[in-house]
Amino acid sequence: MNYTLQDPPRTTPLFERGPRTAPVYRTDLDGLRGLAIGLVVVFHVWFGRVSGGVDVFLVLSGFFFTGLLLRRAEGQRTPWAASVGRRTVRRLVPAMAVVAAAVVVCSIIWLPYTQWGSISAQTLASLFYLQNWELALTWSDYLAADPSVSPLQHLWSMSVQGQFYLVALLAIAALAWLCGKTAQPTLVRPLVGAVVVGFAVVSFLYAANGTATQQGWNYYDSFARGWELLAGAALAVVAPYLRTPRLLRAPLAALGIIGVVACGWLIVDGANLFPGPWALVPVCATAAVILSATGVSPEDWSQPNRLLAHPVMRWLGDIAYPLYLWHWPILIFFLAERGNPHAGLVGGTAVIALSLVLAWLTHRWIEEPLRVRARTSGDSTRRTAVLPRRLAGTTVALLLVSVVGVTAAWQFAVTRVNPPQALNTVDADRYPGAEALASGLATPPAPLRPSVFEAGSDKPPPTGDGCIADWDTAEVITCTYGDAESDRTLALVGSSHAEHWLPALEVLADQHSFRIEVYLKMGCPLTLATDSRYKGESIPDCRDWSAQVIERLGVDRPDWVFTTGTRPRDDGGDETPDEYLAVWSALSARGLNVIAIRDTPWLRRGTVRYNAPDCLAAGGNRLSCGMRREDALNPINPQLEPAARFPSVFPVDMTDAVCEPSVCSVAEGNILIYHDEHHLTASYSRSLAGPLGRELQPLLGWW
Template structure:
């Protein structure tokens, strides 16, 4: 499935129950904000089901959450009530944890029934991260190390937003608790909130331009949206718009919320940067429109939001948010589809509404019952059930992680060649006896090339050029490997050749970054300006270090199928040639794709597929003729090579050859298969290098 992890919105958990800070005598219950929450969750669900893009609901929820929670803290702190902070913690935990525990338990069960066991570890990790309110950092780190990123979207990936809010609640609670020691708690909190919001806004704007994949999940980048709501809560007692401005403010706010997803089509690549001002200001406009105004004086827009249908949707917003995403993901998994048609989408929404209402009725409402005897009994029953679910979820997730983490992987580096010919089964016609596949689907994720294991490849957030030496460090001849992880995964093969023929290998590697001088360098739709700057420095370093040969990648896959040599690669070839460097360009290996969505070989095999059915047709993976041949002919110092016949047959690119698993994910070779490519690579490189 080709769903971006950047389109999952958070949900506010605070309700509008008397939380509008107000001067004495004003009617404060904001039922229109219940409706605003309902409108936002409706947009979130619809955009997820049919459009797969950001709706702006994320930002609306964050503003409302910051407004409600900070307002609650300020009123409790100003009341002088003893133990108010602990009461707020208990109240918030009762709202957050029970419904989440039910959803997590449901997802764990569905995962074991519907997903291949190769994905269980990812779900287990994210389950524990969600319970600890650290899911956003788990996803941010997965983006920073894209070898860990799973192209099949997790049914729990949306819970990053709950982690952001949970972390915010802890921080703002501490701030208000400290400021409450003074009689001027509100002014002190206001100064801190405004200063922190300004810093967060600047930080988020910079993150959009430098590391958006991380920025989207970063609590510090998201903070300004929550703090905008917090600032409104601070000034709420003194906030009242002129009568003539109330209606236009509410209309602007509703229009901004509804139209945001259409006006800002690439919100996943721009939020929470300055572009997020539209939904944030829209939510703020609705909050301010009738602040400290009695409902009888509200305009038509606010009355529309306060309609019972909108308020009902707002009441179930939290469980609806929790449920709709996993229901959608499991529906797509069952259908083996990357999209939802009209009827299927209606079904997903109907089921999500039903289970959200049941969760609201049987989990959320009983925990708010008055302390009558039946209410106390039901509350205790719900709390006991939730506690058992939490214990069960933690136990299952931890046991699975422990079992997988302590399994003894086979020593794939010492496989017998006669049993595991690997690439030689294709390139050298070696016989393939019956033997278990190595590495196994569970071990494949750890079958990585040395630079990844040694920290010798720069990750997404590392701008510095990192170099390491492999092969024979004392050799007089040097090959420099420069580019992305698709250059890196050829290192095990070159290491074998370096041992045989005595040469040094110097690596200049960065994740997701083929050498490029383009101003708009991207990976998976995300801007990576560090790649451009890193590439320029690498070219300068190569010109200074003067290796005998530079080894890099000369093609990339096309979204429409096949592969290509893009113009920016030619710019790099020109720059390297201008420095008098000889360059070997390797045709990239096929990326496993179906319907434009990438998939992992290990997941397909674990789900019951075989080496052929989990592979790709060669015509879908590769162009009939290597696209680098023609442009390379214009550069005397560029030498293109192609080992596709050592990975694919004339008709299919299978995922297992010569008893060795070819891919450890959806597009990287296992180190074991790469070592088996040493023979074909040596026979191809020999005439080019002239070293053997």
């Protein structure tokens, strides 16, 4: 039985006897699994992108597990479903528990305590096979996204598989029970085949649509990934009735191997394309290898199949599951410790070597003992088999209880008993914030506010009010702030980098009686560019949303449009891209006046972005956690020159109220500037009301 990244017991044949085939054990598929895990590790460590290997795992998992269920169902062994469920848990959970425990311990030792909450949440999600949904929801929650990659992120694929196993087990058990009740056990396989094909088609179409509209969610979505598992399930349904013709064996195997190996090289942006139609490459390649020796005895296998069945490849297949579990957290902790996004040749080799060692130890001392049953009556043989099994079982049980207890306790204590609260006001005398820079106000000794724990909750109102469209919402959402009865209107438009100015504008609106209408979308500044991205992730509906907003503004006709006029460059500094000029042109054509605010710095060291609260929690101070002003921003505001060509566009630069002459720190005037890597805290934004008001007064003329 083989239904995950692990090796199958040698006593269970892959196929049942069918009309034309005899049971055949496929050691070449062990090698295919080894090849896939090798590609996954190499691409993660040295290339920083997906290889398609996970998609190979998904197809194989669907193939093996569905085949197992069908054999059990057709054999009418009762009760078989409970037995399969127990064996599935015994095969999946132990290695997962060991790795999860190691991640929790290493996180406590090496990661700042501000990350423990997300680590504990993801640990629980992983152990209960919900990690893919945890990551999907984090992606949807734009402001919850953290620049530090989780050491458990890779377990989303195991969650998808675990969910598939549960659904497949229940569905096939139910169909088998119904067929047994009607005395038609031979109908199980045809019924399963019909269900599998139907749902696979629906899932594929859903994934293809999601790739174009909501890829951040789509990548982790079990429903979008389902067709890959169901492709393997469909092969399991028909496999007993197939025997591969001799002339097709070598070509199918060779093409399959080439497809698996070449996938990561040919599809360089798999994270933004899978599991859409491009995932057909690894899926079809895996199917080709499976079909290349279906119903064929090992003596008649082609040379490519024998190559996959080589002992080295099979050994990699044996340790594939623990190797997959170990390699990612080792890589992430290594990169975090070095502060470098790349492992390098020597470092990457060390990561792979350590991963292989830990994977073998986990396989040898955790997985294998829990699979072995003492079958002889001799006392010495029984002790030899039972003692390691009991030791491994006890170790896993203790680790599970400890990990679940610690992470659940942390979640309860942080999110239930004493959750961080957003700040509404601070004492202006003790907390001058931006005025310490803009007006030279004295900064008396006082604790930093918000604290590093409070920072994540100190966000502008639209985030909590549902007044910013999320990744998957293309409709224009508007809300009113300030003086709703005023006949003077300022429209706040764009992404969260426009949104984080709202607390400052609210203070001014209360003082000077004007209305603020927000038109906001996560990760989407106003743009008419066809390919809008945030952190490398495509936001397909950003252009359509922007076009709708521009048309809406032409109808609503606010007195002023307030939006961002620059953005950071990956190589340092900032810029005003041509796509922003196209927006200015569209707004000017509608007779709208535009205030273009220079974007605030994004914290980064080289190309590595980092989180301000995490840096402070790790022992840094407001200056060491900041960045040089010359690295963050160009010496001259890049929007000045292009704005001069638009009479209705007025550039505003608040940099001197955020950055010191030589450094952009993470706190000024006792107020934390950032609640993550690049968004202003609401508290610091409110402290910017004075400096911003002095810049806006001659433009607006409202006070």
